[in-house]
Amino acid sequence: MSEMALWYFEYANFNANGSRPAAITFWAVTFSAVKKTVSRLLLLVVSMGYGVVRPTLGALTLKVLLLGVGYFMASEALGLFENLGNINDFYGKARLILIFSALSQTLEKLQVTLAFCAFI
Template identity: 45%
Template sequence: MTCDQDLDGTVVRGRSVWKNQDGYLAGEKAPFKSFYANMFWAYALLALFWFPGFVQHWNHRIQLHSHITLVIVLAMCESALRYYEFTGLNSTSISTMDVTCWAITFSSLKMSMSRLLLLVITTGYGVVKKPIVGNIALRMHLLGVVYFVLAEAYKLAEHLETLSTNGLTFIMLLWVVVENCVIQWTFRSLWNTLKKLKVKKNMAKLQLYEMFATALVILTLLNIALIYVKVTTPQLLCIYLPMFCCLLICLFWAPSDKLTRYLYIAEMEDEFEEEEGASLTKKRRED
């Protein structure tokens, strides 16, 4: 239907360009540009706090400190690449495939390494127990690899649109199952670590883990509460919370000369076990 009869049957060829006032980014994606810029500077400030202490106490560093440093570097790289990706998309309306793929890879690496870091801390290896060896180390590494592969596959498939809806849903379900395993393992390990510290009456490490457990529970409850709150961009909140968790870990396990606060000391543990065994033997004799 046309208003001008002379234009009836006219065919117009060309292309339409949809552009907002601030650029080509859609309204739902526009906040991500400033968000990732803020995230980069937030992690940069965290790095300014962390790296000098890490270098200063280089001779007293532990494996946990190197793991935390790697997570911070990966987070900064991810934020920088994401910002560059959305800036280019906003300017040209074209997404650079290389930048996007690298951003997805760094994001998946950061997520898997962050979860492994949380597992190492909550299990107490290197702090309450001996450093991770054997089957436990293999299980953790395998879980990290599986998590990375699923996260990478899902994000690439979602961006490239190479899979059907059913295939994408299947990968997402596998990812959710692995995420659930990580969460259960984390909290179960944290509970066991707290019980072990209470039995051994190691007050310094117990206080450290109690504060961390309280903060972790608060963050988890906040994450659950946000599900029921109507927010404009819920995806952003899912990224803010891991950043706060990383900040807590950096505060509680900051590099220090007081290694007894962090390290598993075999002599102290053996001494405790000998005292515990002697007391049990004494009780049996009295009975």
């Protein structure tokens, strides 16, 4: 809920002023990155059998935590890169990657919406 509230304030400010507030955008991206990281790590540890057939991950715990930290840093960097940068400031492949990344996210949201509508 806090993440969505931050995105709402970020978009409202962006709509009113025409520029993105860096502090609000930073916190919104951070909350998104934390949410993605936690959900992916939970999926990973359950897929590895933790809590189902294993009482502990043992030596794999450190690897899972390092993977989580790496994913968080990459997700945070990508989110800041996409939301705080101006696409006209980038050249060549960086601009192309940003455009396709935005298209991919849009398609993903549309598929989730379509699945939700079909469920109802």
